[in-house]
Amino acid sequence: MKNFSNQTKGLSDRAIAWLFVTPTIILLLAVNIYPLIYAIGMSFTNFYANKPGMEIKFVGLKNYIKILNKEDIWETMQATAHFMFWTLLLQALIGLGLALLLNKKFKGNEILTTIIVLPMMLSPAVVAVFWTYIYQPQSGIFNYIINFFYDFGEFTMIGDVQLAPWSIVLVDTWMWTPFTMLICLAGLKSIPNYLYEAAEVDRANKFQQFLHITLPSVLPFLLLALLFRGIENFKMFDLVVELTGGGPGSTTEVASINLKREAFEKWRTGYSSAFAVIMFVTIFGLGNIWVKVMNKIKDK
Amino acid sequence: MKLFSKLVALAACSLISFSSLSAAERYITLGWAAWDPANALVELSKDFTKETGIEMRYEFVPWPNFADRMLNELNSGGKTFDVLIGDSQWIGGGAVYGHYVKLNDFFDKEGITMDDFFAPTVYAYSTWPKGTPNYYALPAMGDALAWAYRKDWFAKQELQKAFQDKHGYPLSVPTTWDQLYNVCSFFQGRVIDGKKRYGAAINTERGSEGITMGVTAALYAWGFQYQNPNKPYDMEGYVNSDRAIEALEFYKKIYKECTPPGHSDAYMEANLDAYKSGQVAMQMNWYAFWPGVNKDPDVGGGKSGFFANPDQKAKGATLGGQGMSVVSYSDKKDLALQYIKWFAKPEVQAKWWSLGGYSCHKDVLNDPGFVDSQVYAQGFLDSMGKVKDFWQEPTFVELMLAMQKRVHDYVVGDKGTAKQAMDKLVEDWTETFEADGKL
Numbered sequence: 001m002k003n004f005s006n007q008t009k010g011l012s013d014r015a016i017a018w019l020f021v022t023p024t025i026i027l028l029l030a031v032n033i034y035p036l037i038y039a040i041g042m043s044f045t046n047f048y049a050n051k052p053g054m055e056i057k058f059v060g061l062k063n064y065i066k067i068l069n070k071e072d073i074w075e076t077m078q079a080t081a082h083f084m085f086w087t088l089l090l091q092a093l094i095g096l097g098l099a100l101l102l103n104k105k106f107k108g109n110e111i112l113t114t115i116i117v118l119p120m121m122l123s124p125a126v127v128a129v130f131w132t133y134i135y136q137p138q139s140g141i142f143n144y145i146i147n148f149f150y151d152f153g154e155f156t157m158i159g160d161v162q163l164a165p166w167s168i169v170l171v172d173t174w175m176w177t178p179f180t181m182l183i184c185l186a187g188l189k190s191i192p193n194y195l196y197e198a199a200e201v202d203r204a205n206k207f208q209q210f211l212h213i214t215l216p217s218v219l220p221f222l223l224l225a226l227l228f229r230g231i232e233n234f235k236m237f238d239l240v241v242e243l244t245g246g247g248p249g250s251t252t253e254v255a256s257i258n259l260k261r262e263a264f265e266k267w268r269t270g271y272s273s274a275f276a277v278i279m280f281v282t283i284f285g286l287g288n289i290w291v292k293v294m295n296k297i298k299d300k
Numbered sequence: 301m302k303l304f305s306k307l308v309a310l311a312a313c314s315l316i317s318f319s320s321l322s323a324a325e326r327y328i329t330l331g332w333a334a335w336d337p338a339n340a341l342v343e344l345s346k347d348f349t350k351e352t353g354i355e356m357r358y359e360f361v362p363w364p365n366f367a368d369r370m371l372n373e374l375n376s377g378g379k380t381f382d383v384l385i386g387d388s389q390w391i392g393g394g395a396v397y398g399h400y401v402k403l404n405d406f407f408d409k410e411g412i413t414m415d416d417f418f419a420p421t422v423y424a425y426s427t428w429p430k431g432t433p434n435y436y437a438l439p440a441m442g443d444a445l446a447w448a449y450r451k452d453w454f455a456k457q458e459l460q461k462a463f464q465d466k467h468g469y470p471l472s473v474p475t476t477w478d479q480l481y482n483v484c485s486f487f488q489g490r491v492i493d494g495k496k497r498y499g500a501a502i503n504t505e506r507g508s509e510g511i512t513m514g515v516t517a518a519l520y521a522w523g524f525q526y527q528n529p530n531k532p533y534d535m536e537g538y539v540n541s542d543r544a545i546e547a548l549e550f551y552k553k554i555y556k557e558c559t560p561p562g563h564s565d566a567y568m569e570a571n572l573d574a575y576k577s578g579q580v581a582m583q584m585n586w587y588a589f590w591p592g593v594n595k596d597p598d599v600g601g602g603k604s605g606f607f608a609n610p611d612q613k614a615k616g617a618t619l620g621g622q623g624m625s626v627v628s629y630s631d632k633k634d635l636a637l638q639y640i641k642w643f644a645k646p647e648v649q650a651k652w653w654s655l656g657g658y659s660c661h662k663d664v665l666n667d668p669g670f671v672d673s674q675v676y677a678q679g680f681l682d683s684m685g686k687v688k689d690f691w692q693e694p695t696f697v698e699l700m701l702a703m704q705k706r707v708h709d710y711v712v713g714d715k716g717t718a719k720q721a722m723d724k725l726v727e728d729w730t731e732t733f734e735a736d737g738k739l
Contacts, residue, residue: 046735049375050371050375050393050397051397051694052375052397053397072705135562136562137561137562138560138561138562154561155561156561156562156564158562158564158565159561159562159564159565159712160564161713161715244565245505245506245507245565246506247506247564247708247712247713248506248564248565248708248713248714249506249705249708249709249710249712249713249714249715250705250708250709250713251713261701264368264372265697265701266697266698266701267375267697267698268698
């Protein structure tokens with residue numbers, strides 16, 4: 001310890017800061033930045049990782065043009081957009097609702113919170129596998145419950161073109177609403193009580209209190225939760241692969257599944273690198289817009 | 301003297317440790333899919349270890365991950381496997397990219413001749429370029445897509461009568477796809493022994509090769525051709541011919557009208573489950589599974605019958621099965637070749653068949669007792685006489701995934717028409733062959 005203090009005695013605060021930060025920067029450069037630059041480089045080539053002897057040619061923007069003009073890619077983007085829109089909407093509404101409920105003091109509050117939070121602690125692959133059993137048309141409990149209330153007869157959630165997109169929305173919502181709820185709950189807990197007391201003095205009713213105190217206070221938290229969920233769901237892979245495999249047909253083939261097939265099954269490395277770059281730019285752009293919106297709301 | 305004794309003891313110890321090390325090094329690793337025949341091979345290979353002292357180690361990968369695992373291993377020049385029993389479609393890539401050892405010299409040296417093996421299996425599992433005498437594998441496991449049916453249900457008097465009344469001919473093994481549809485639709489939703497049953501479990505899987513293998517069973521029966529026989533890679537008018545479109549529409553009709561609910565992503569295991577649990581009257585599957593079905597406590601013991609893929613406008617069956625290759629990156633190629641030499645022996649091939657493996661050796665298949673040796677033996681011979689395989693090009697994965705997408709989109713995903721699906725398939729395959737410099 002003494003030796004270390006002697007050695008660092010002559011170092012400035014700035015140098016010590018660099019000493020601590022440098023390993024992280026090196027790691028970041030090696031693990032994130034270098035592969036990113038390498039992938040960008042590959043995206044301009046015809047490289048196939050499974051063809052060792054093949055001559056690698058520079059193809060310019062050909063891969064990008066091909067991707068952006070490919071109908072199949074836009075279909076996967078549509079599937080991704082559908083999945084993102086509905087999961088975020090449902091998770092926002094249900095998550096906020098649950099947070100409001102659990103913010104009240106009642107008996108069993110803590111146990112209920114624990115139970116609600118359980119799904120997000122499970123592995124997405126495990127969740128997907130047991131939901132395939134739940135959705136099983138002949139023996140699954142989902143069809144039994146639905147048919148208990150109204151007899152739809154035999155139907156299949158995963159195998160039906162109309163229902164399959166909703167089957168993944170439902171499972172993701174079940175799994176990740178607790179996350180939104182927890183963050184909203186943290187926001188609700190941070191609202192000082194005196195604001196409500198002052199509002200009551202001003203004879204504001206419960207709805208007005210919600211609209212003018214609760215919602216503005218909790219909104220930045222909610223948007224932050226949705227930012228995390230949005231990024232996650234844009235690159236959603238495991239849950240959908242295990243649940244529907246992207247089917248029926250390509251109905252639930254979200255962009256990341258298509259990317260994986262191109263990159264690690266067809267081994268079109270150059271082409272899939274271009275696709276990965278497009279996905280990265282998209283999510284980076286959308287994320288930045290979202291953060292700007294968040295900051296504006298916070299400033300208000 | 302004391303020193304001398306010590307030295308002798310030391311030398312003895314070194315010798316013992318050296319020989320035990322050598323024994324530990326005398327093993328080879330064989331890679332294959334995790335399924336019933338793999339267990340039979342483990343049993344069979346005990347004789348090899350007994351004869352040669354070479355220990356056998358195995359890595360059996362479940363079918364959905366089989367191609368991914370093995371092809372990644374080969375592409376990365378991995379040394380995990382010394383012997384690989386790879387799918388027939390890998391032979392092109394194995395040869396062109398140098399993953400497999402060319403076996404011609406070895407066969408010549410050891411007196412192994414491909415004339416001893418059933419010609420269609422040699423063509424499919426061993427040769428590249430196709431049909432040339434360049435061998436990269438020994439035919440190891442013959443297989444084709446076929447059908448199993450509930451013989452006990454077919455024999456029921458009331459069902460016989462109902463079928464006869466409806467179709468005007470007896471309920472029996474279908475010999476055409478039209479008859480197959482009649483039988484499937486007859487059983488669909490029918491209550492037998494107090495339970496609701498369905499027509500057939502067919503391949504619909506999207507992820508690997510399932511639906512392609514199923515759809516090609518229909519396509520071949522309609523006389524499907526991958527390309528112009530006189531102009532390689534010329535696919536327009538062949539892949540999307542009227543017959544191909546008709547066959548694809550027919551397959552969709554069976555999927556829509558004759559399968560159990562939720563049978564939208566099914567392949568080997570799912571079809572077996574549906575059949576063994578008594579949900580369906582028939583299942584499409586590989587011969588490799590018939591020994592298991594035949595012994596099954598619920599549907600075996602004479603309750604099941606087996607038949608080759610029905611014909612329609614032509615004869616055809618989807619080829620399965622694998623060849624046995626030596627991985628060129630292996631450090632133990634000599635031991636691996638010893639295993640192949642042993643496996644090629646007629647007596648080993650005979651035992652292979654008796655344990656549940658499907659030998660391709662003529663001594664086994666031409667044996668007068670072969671047809672009666674198992675209930676599915678005749679079907680196997682019939683099928684192997686009319687098999688056709690998918691592309692075996694080095695780019696077969698791309699070709700396969702394109703077909704998986706196009707036919708799944710149409711059959712299960714209700715997207716577009718059969719013509720559009722096959723037209724798009726021609727576009728995809730053309731793009732792949734262009735990128736590969738074939739067009």
